[in-house]
Amino acid sequence: MEKLPPRLRALAELVPPGASLADIGTDHGYLPLALLAEGRITRAVGCDIGAGPLAAAAAHAKAAGLEDRLQLRQCDGLEAVSPGEVDAVAIAGMGGETIAGILRRAPWLLAAGCLLLLQPMSKQALLRRWLQANGWRITAERPVREGETFYTVLAAAPGEMPPLSPGEAEAGARRLLEGQPFLRAYLDGICRRLGSALEGMARAARPPEHAGELAAAYQELLEWKMEV
Ligand SMILES: C[S@@+](CC[C@H](N)C(=O)[O-])C[C@H]1O[C@@H](n2cnc3c(N)ncnc32)[C@H](O)[C@@H]1O
Structure with a gap:
């Protein structure tokens, strides 16, 4: 099992134990596979728009003996995730504008009380402003260092946020x-x-x-x- 890079490790630590997680843009599937291997969660859905990334995730899941616990779905954003099916959603390694677009197209997340775990690569201000204007409250911020590069990981839950x-x-x-x-x-x-x-x-x-x-x-x- 690949060791998670610091930005995904920081995000993993914000996943509540026992959560039912959807990882959007799962790519290699490392995040849900690490959480499953550690026993922090017992099932996960991994979504990606690309067939190639999902094939890699499937191979990694098989190698780890976790293919029964990680369901892989090819879709845009959360299109193939049903409302109420998960209680936490991770979106990492994409631009802030793309992340906001994916969240906008899944308004059920708010009513379902989902926890969001986000790691924007750009347009962080746009994403924070979008969350604030759309009924989300940022509950955690984690600056992450990988060599000379800094990333940000944040968690958000339904609720009002101070300005x-x-x-x-x-x-x-x-x-x-x-x-x-x-x-x-x-x-x-x-x-x-x-x-x-x-x-x-x-x-x-x-x-x-x-x-x-x-x-x-x-x-x-x-x-x-x-x-x-
Ligand atoms: C740079 S990778 C990030 C992978 C992983 N989440 C990480 O942080 O290491 C972005 C992944 O998101 C996928 N992706 C991009 N847009 C997407 C969308 N709208 N819906 C689902 N997956 C998407 C890409 O195919 C790619 O596998």
Whole structure:
């Protein structure tokens, strides 16, 4: 069994023991297979839009003797998952906009009280704002370090969320990040990303509409970083 990379390990640790999990964009199937092998969960559904990834996941499940516990389905997002069939949904390794689109097309998740475990590779602010505007409350934020690269893993449950400042939309709510390891380096990485985006915008003939929000986030995170 492959060892989970840190970003998937951080996500795995947020899966409640005994959960019935759907992993969307399961690819190799490593996340549900690790959780099944560890006995943290007893069954899982792995979905992927591609046939190739599902063939790899099936081979890995067979090699681990877990093919009876991991159901694999080829579909877009949660199309092949029935409302109420699972109580936790993981979506990792995709852009924030893609993740928000998958969630938007499965509105039953909210009514079913599902827990979301998300690891966006980009557009983190868009995803946090989407969750906030659509009845989700972010309950955990985990900055993750893989070498020089930082990722973010978050959990969300149905409910109302306190407002997010521009910096919190980019990095995660302050109250959830306090005391997390690598916080300063994590904030520094986001500041560098925002700084170069702002430099690019400054050279553009017409700055995009969200340039002001980005500049406010950058300033806020620079100040926050100095306090950590
Ligand atoms: C970069 S991989 C991430 C794999 C794994 N979740 C991880 O984090 O390591 C993205 C996977 O999502 C799948 N995918 C992309 N869009 C999808 C969608 N709309 N519905 C289901 N799967 C999708 C791709 O086929 C690919 O296997």
